[in-house]
Amino acid sequence: MTAKLIDGKAFAATIRGRVADHVARLKEEHDLTPGLAVVLVGEDPASQVYVRSKGKQTKEAGMASFEHKLPVDADQETLLKLINDLNNDPEVHGILVQLPLPSHMDSSLVINAIAPEKDVDGFHVINAGRLATGQDAMVPCTPLGCLMMLRDHHGDLSGMNAVVLGRSNIVGKPMAQLLLGESCTVTIAHSRTRDLADVVRQADVVVAAVGRPEMVPGDWIKPGATVIDVGINRIQDGEKTRLVGDVEFDSCAEVAGAITPVPGGVGPMTIACLLANTVTAACRANGLAAPEGLTK
Numbered sequence: 054m055t056a057k058l059i060d061g062k063a064f065a066a067t068i069r070g071r072v073a074d075h076v077a078r079l080k081e082e083h084d085l086t087p088g089l090a091v092v093l094v095g096e097d098p099a100s101q102v103y104v105r106s107k108g109k110q111t112k113e114a115g116m117a118s119f120e121h122k123l124p125v126d127a128d129q130e131t132l133l134k135l136i137n138d139l140n141n142d143p144e145v146h147g148i149l150v151q152l153p154l155p156s157h158m159d160s161s162l163v164i165n166a167i168a169p170e171k172d173v174d175g176f177h178v179i180n181a182g183r184l185a186t187g188q189d190a191m192v193p194c195t196p197l198g199c200l201m202m203l204r205d206h207h208g209d210l211s212g213m214n215a216v217v218l219g220r221s222n223i224v225g226k227p228m229a230q231l232l233l234g235e236s237c238t239v240t241i242a243h244s245r246t247r248d249l250a251d252v253v254r255q256a257d258v259v260v261a262a263v264g265r266p267e268m269v270p271g272d273w274i275k276p277g278a279t280v281i282d283v284g285i286n287r288i289q290d291g292e293k294t295r296l297v298g299d300v301e302f303d304s305c306a307e308v309a310g311a312i313t314p315v316p317g318g319v320g321p322m323t324i325a326c327l328l329a330n331t332v333t334a335a336c337r338a339n340g341l342a343a344p345e346g347l348t349k
């Protein structure tokens with residue numbers, strides 16, 4: 054391996070430390086404790102792990118954590134009523150509904166029921182619009198985490214060619230907006246992109262968020278490029294399973310200048326950025342400046 058490893062696990066710990074410091078200052082100077090409410094519908098095992106981890110890390114940072122669990126067959130009206138109560142609760146500065154929701158629920162409608170200023174996932178259509186138009190937004194946690202790692206590694210990203218693989222509303226599109234905001238030349242590539250390998254080969258920065266295990270081989274990567282792997286795919290490996298990203302780690306690491314691993318790359322940054330967004334939401338709700346180093 055020749056590429057530098059971008060250690061998301063270690064960087065996420067640094068972000069959580071900054072969050073905890075800021076929370077302590079908010080308590081001391083403003084008698085303000087940021088609060089995060091996480092809503093889980095159903096019993097999806099992976100979602101249960103993520104929700105537990107969010108609650109634990111929220112408390113460790115000194116913030117208030119509120120967990121709400123609804124049964125898998127809860128009706129949508131019950132969820133909307135809960136969201137409305139949380140929208141009106143002054144102790145709650147951030148609200149997150151864990152995805153995926155059960156199939157009888159309309160995810161867009163549910164997300165858009167969250168007050169935009171409390172939408173710490175940054176998925177509300179108002180926040181998507183604010184991000185796209187360069188206004189203060191709540192920024193989706195995974196792309197925000199990727200941007201923080203890229204800035205930490207490169208400093209200035211201006212003028213770089215960035216290729217975002219994947220066009221989802223929660224990763225691909227906001228990631229492209231963030232990179233555009235850094236004055237990168239941005240291409241969003243997807244399943245219908247022609248000559249995909251050649252497009253990716255132009256990139257100084259590749260962000261892979263397609264959800265297809267090890268789709269990007271090393272010979273698609275420009276020598277020295279930075280590769281950010283958003284994929285978290287569990288694959289069978291003999292009798293066992295293991296996690297892999299959307300890029301073929303070994304072959305890409307031979308060519309790239311820097312690369313994130315899976316696990317231990319983008320994933321841990323997602324929850325760290327959720328904590329950061331909650332602090333940002335609490336500050337904005339109280340007319341305070343958003344914390345430096347924790348926002349875009």
Ligand SMILES: Nc1nc2c(c(=O)[nH]1)N[C@@H](CN(C=O)c1ccc(C(=O)N[C@@H](CCC(=O)O)C(=O)O)cc1)CN2
Binds near residue numbers: 150296315317
């Ligand atoms: N409302 C939301 N729902 C979901 C989101 C989200 O951002 N908001 N993202 C994912 C799940 N997710 C957080 O919710 C998440 C996924 C993975 C990780 C992570 O740290 N992964 C580890 C590996 C974990 C493992 O061993 O399985 C890693 O990459 O190192 C954190 C958060 C979908 N739902």
